[in-house]
Each structure stands twice: as C-alpha cells, then as structure tokens.
Amino acid sequence: MMKPATLYGLIHKGAQLMLVSLGVAPKEIDSAYRDWLHRKTGKRSCKELTSPQLDALVRELKHDGWLTDYRPGGRADNRPTDAQWRKLAALCHELDWGNGLDDPALDRFCMRTAHVASARFLTKALMSQVITGLERWIAGGHPHETH
CATH class of the missing domain: 1.20.5 (Single alpha-helices involved in coiled-coils or other helix-helix interfaces)
Incomplete structure (x- = not known):
C-alpha cells in the first residue's frame, strides 16, 4: 500500500x-x-x-490515462510514449468515450485504423496513426461513435 x-x-x-x-x-x-x-x-x-x-x-x-505510469502492454522501445497515451486519453474524453482507454469504441477505431484488436497492442508508430485518425475524425465533424 x-x-x-x-x-x-x-x-x-x-x-x-x-x-x-x-x-x-x-x-x-x-x-x-x-x-x-x-x-x-x-x-x-x-x-x-x-x-x-x-x-x-x-x-x-x-x-483514464492521466498518470504517466499507465502504459498498457509494457515499456519496450517501440511502445507508445506517455505523451501519446495522454493524448489518446484526451481524445477519448473529447469523444465522450466513458471508459477512456478501455472503451470498446476505441478498440473498434484501432481495428479499423491500425488493424490491432485493442489500443494496448499499439506500437509508437501505430499510436501516431490512431491519434492522427481521431484528430481528423473530430475535425471533420463526424458524429461520435456510439457504444
């Protein structure tokens, strides 16, 4: 404790x-x-x-990804950075995905964008693709995905 x-x-x-x-x-x-x-x-x-x-x-x-020691999947060199996890958490919040980094809507987006079943399997490069995709999706005024 x-x-x-x-x-x-x-x-x-x-x-x-x-x-x-x-x-x-x-x-x-x-x-x-x-x-x-x-x-x-x-x-x-x-x-x-x-x-x-x-x-x-x-x-x-x-x-929700706001503490820097939250890195699902480990700390290898190819794993997303703390800043990437925080950015992804902020985007999930902006999309009203209530379960944050564990939201099923994020997993579906990761599957479509990076061809991985869950955000925890993202590499640094794939995380960049997902973040960019979510930013474009939000900027384009697309409706928020429902659960």
Whole structure:
C-alpha cells in the first residue's frame, strides 16, 4: 500500500495533466483541481480523503490515462510514449468515450485504423496513426461513435 503523501502527489499530477489537456489556464489549475476533487469526492483536499478514496482516484486517473505510469502492454522501445497515451486519453474524453482507454469504441477505431484488436497492442508508430485518425475524425465533424 502506498503512503498517503505518494497518493496525494499522484492524484495531483494526474488531475493537473487532465485539466491542462482540457485547456485550463495555468493560473487556474489549483482552483480547477479543487473543484474537480470536490465533484469527485465532496472534499476540496486529498488530506480529507480516506485511503480507499485515494486509491480509487489513482485507479481512475490511471485507467483514464492521466498518470504517466499507465502504459498498457509494457515499456519496450517501440511502445507508445506517455505523451501519446495522454493524448489518446484526451481524445477519448473529447469523444465522450466513458471508459477512456478501455472503451470498446476505441478498440473498434484501432481495428479499423491500425488493424490491432485493442489500443494496448499499439506500437509508437501505430499510436501516431490512431491519434492522427481521431484528430481528423473530430475535425471533420463526424458524429461520435456510439457504444
């Protein structure tokens, strides 16, 4: 079990990455972070949370791709970078794919675009293709895929 201070740091880091990707201005990050935390937990500080609440937030941030140690499929040289995973997570969020990196709609898109069954099987190069494809799809005004 991780120490509470470690969990606080992970939560703050993941939430900050998420908020920046959503376009929150740097000077507004702290306020936006506390608002986000309050919506999630009813508290404005991690120090007010229980260990299970802290663990749940870290799991959610990892699941959604906002923590840099989330690399499905390993850390070999050809694996996607942390920045690529964060970008892909942001695109999933923009498309309202509620399960983030584990959403079936993303897997279907990966199959059509990169011919892999799941995002976790993407290489660095294939990840670039998927990101580019999603960006073009969004820019083209295509309707969001339903589940």
